[in-house]
Amino acid sequence: xxxxxxxxxxxxxxxxxxxxxxxxxxxxxxxxxxxxxxxxxxxxxxxxxxxxxxxxxxxxxxxxxxxxxxxxxxxxxxxxxxxxxxxxxxxxxxxxxxxxxxxxxxxxxxx
Amino acid sequence: xxxxxxxxxxxxxxxxxxxxxxxxxxxxxxxxxxxxxxxxxxxxxxxxxxxxxxxxxxxxxxxxxxxxxxxxxxxxxxxxxxxxxxxxxxxxxxxxxxxxxxxxxxxxxxxxxxx
Numbered sequence: 001x002x003x004x005x006x007x008x009x010x011x012x013x014x015x016x017x018x019x020x021x022x023x024x025x026x027x028x029x030x031x032x033x034x035x036x037x038x039x040x041x042x043x044x045x046x047x048x049x050x051x052x053x054x055x056x057x058x059x060x061x062x063x064x065x066x067x068x069x070x071x072x073x074x075x076x077x078x079x080x081x082x083x084x085x086x087x088x089x090x091x092x093x094x095x096x097x098x099x100x101x102x103x104x105x106x107x108x109x110x111x
Numbered sequence: 112x113x114x115x116x117x118x119x120x121x122x123x124x125x126x127x128x129x130x131x132x133x134x135x136x137x138x139x140x141x142x143x144x145x146x147x148x149x150x151x152x153x154x155x156x157x158x159x160x161x162x163x164x165x166x167x168x169x170x171x172x173x174x175x176x177x178x179x180x181x182x183x184x185x186x187x188x189x190x191x192x193x194x195x196x197x198x199x200x201x202x203x204x205x206x207x208x209x210x211x212x213x214x215x216x217x218x219x220x221x222x223x224x225x226x
Contacts, residue, residue, distance in 0.1 A: 035214075041220070042218055043202075098144055099156070
C-alpha cells in the first residue's frame, strides 16, 4: 500500500501552460518534501514544508502543505521545457523515520 | 563536494550470481539510505543507517539482501543470489540530522539487470 498517492501519474503540456500536481495521504506528516528527478539521475530536493498551511515559492514553482499536514500540492506557472521530469513528494511520519516517497508525476513540457 | 558516489553505474549479471553495490556518502552526513526504484513500485526504502548503525531494515525484501556500513564513508548492498525480479535502479542517499534537515542527497544510482 502506497503511503503517499500522487496525481496525475503523467502530464503532457505545452510551454507556457500552468499546472498543478497533487500529493495525498491519510497519514499526518511532520514534514513533506518535493524532489525532481531527471532520467539517469537521482532525485534532487526542491523544497521542504513543515508547518500546516505553509506556502513556499521557488521562482515559478509554488508549494503548499495542507492545513492538516496530510497533503501537498505543487503549482508551476508558465511551464518551460526545462521543467520536464519526474516530480516526487516524500514525507516523514516523524523525525525518527526515513522518508516515504510517492510514485511521482511524470511531466513533459513541449516547446 | 563530489556528492554521493555510487558504483557501478550499470551492472548486468546472470541469475544466481552475487552482486555488490557500493556507496560513498557526503562527508559529515550521519544518515545513509538505500532505496530501490521500479516503474511498478516507485522508490522503496530498503534500509537506513544512522551513525553507521542499521536503524530500520524492514524494507529489505528477503535474506538474499544484506547491507553493511563499516565506517562513515562507505556502505555496501549485497544481493546473493540475484534473481531477475531484483532488476531495478538502486539509489543510495545521505543526509544530516534525519529527514527534517536539508533533505536527502541522492547518488546517480546503479541500474541492475539480472538475466
